[in-house]
Amino acid sequence: MFAYQIKQYGKQEQLFLNEIQKPVLSENSIIIKVHSASLNPVDYRIRNGDTKFVLRYSMPLTLGHDFSGVIEAVGSKITQFRVGDSVYGRTPMTGAFQEYVVVGENDIAKAPKNLSLVESASVPLAGLTAYQGLFDWLQLKEKQSILILGGSGGVGHIAIQLALLTDAKVYTTASKEGQAFLQQFGSIEFIDYHKENFYEVLPPVDAVFDMRGGDELTHSFDVVKTGGKIASITSIPTPSYAKSANMNWFYQMILRAFTAKMYHLSKKKNIVFHSFLTQSNRQELEKITELVESEKLTISIQKIYPISEINTAMKEISNGRAKGKIVVDFTNKERNE
Numbered sequence: 001m002f003a004y005q006i007k008q009y010g011k012q013e014q015l016f017l018n019e020i021q022k023p024v025l026s027e028n029s030i031i032i033k034v035h036s037a038s039l040n041p042v043d044y045r046i047r048n049g050d051t052k053f054v055l056r057y058s059m060p061l062t063l064g065h066d067f068s069g070v071i072e073a074v075g076s077k078i079t080q081f082r083v084g085d086s087v088y089g090r091t092p093m094t095g096a097f098q099e100y101v102v103v104g105e106n107d108i109a110k111a112p113k114n115l116s117l118v119e120s121a122s123v124p125l126a127g128l129t130a131y132q133g134l135f136d137w138l139q140l141k142e143k144q145s146i147l148i149l150g151g152s153g154g155v156g157h158i159a160i161q162l163a164l165l166t167d168a169k170v171y172t173t174a175s176k177e178g179q180a181f182l183q184q185f186g187s188i189e190f191i192d193y194h195k196e197n198f199y200e201v202l203p204p205v206d207a208v209f210d211m212r213g214g215d216e217l218t219h220s221f222d223v224v225k226t227g228g229k230i231a232s233i234t235s236i237p238t239p240s241y242a243k244s245a246n247m248n249w250f251y252q253m254i255l256r257a258f259t260a261k262m263y264h265l266s267k268k269k270n271i272v273f274h275s276f277l278t279q280s281n282r283q284e285l286e287k288i289t290e291l292v293e294s295e296k297l298t299i300s301i302q303k304i305y306p307i308s309e310i311n312t313a314m315k316e317i318s319n320g321r322a323k324g325k326i327v328v329d330f331t332n333k334e335r336n337e
């Protein structure tokens, strides 16, 4: 089968078309013929080598973390899916930019009926991240106030819509272009990050969802009410994540050491701080499907590229300016090569 892979780490590294072994079915797995995949910042982070000390991958390496497609085979213990189902989901590790993926039952859900498979590919990773950030980690309640740091990207524009569904008062940092893009989703208070610092103008909020990291994350402690919550997807996971992911005490201790500064800050300010990695969760992906099908949630796609133009798509996501999602369509392969 074909796969788009890198040969080594590096910012200039291009994905190349390789021929690799098709995945093997086991009793608990599902093989899917991939129709489309989306691009996420983690793809260029892995390519750049930013994660190589934590994630030990061997080369050549297929990139890609979420996809849509049609089930080709199911293991004998699979009960929720059948051959021929149109599904979408995330790969447990990197590896979605290839002809077939092998996943578990918890990694996928039926694709929304009102989206094409190309459109469906834009949803899983960004959708689950936004959902888990708001509801699992921040436990956002009706009519609370929330600051979403970096609302115009793949995760942010979904988080904004989900927060608005809870009648939250939503603040977000966005450029002028980001604001023009986000206005379609409802009543949002914007802070133009080119003109002002959110921590100098914002009233105290119940929660912050951080997609920016660095100083912006540190300053977010200045705007959360006492007893409020911050969830981040940009920094080293906290021990709370390690526990939820059933990591053993050794990893929990390591993460405690690496996140000590944030721990002390959160204790000092009496704010609950979590930093997490997105997890597969079929039930949550099914809820996202329902929201998409009932048109309460719209995933905005900035551009769809044929898979043969994956390097152009990678360049675009690496710019960090995407408004919504970028997708690669595998069915366009032959036509475009």
Ligand SMILES: NC(=O)c1ccc[n+]([C@@H]2O[C@H](COP(=O)([O-])OP(=O)(O)OC[C@H]3O[C@@H](n4cnc5c(N)ncnc54)[C@H](OP(=O)(O)O)[C@@H]3O)[C@@H](O)[C@H]2O)c1
Binding pocket: 040, 041, 042, 125, 126, 129, 149, 150, 151, 152, 153, 154, 155, 156, 173, 174, 175, 177, 178, 193, 211, 212, 232, 233, 234, 276, 277, 278, 317, 320, 321, 322, 323, 324
């Ligand atoms: N922990 C996890 O499991 C997990 C999962 C998913 C994503 N992430 C991380 O979460 C972050 C966001 O992901 P994403 O997919 O949403 O990224 P993205 O789509 O690449 O975000 C790009 C958006 O950010 C805006 N932006 C750039 N600089 C900004 C600033 N200083 N303030 C506010 N907005 C700014 C850009 O618009 P303008 O340039 O026009 O402002 C653009 O619209 C990434 O760092 C990603 O790696 C982590």
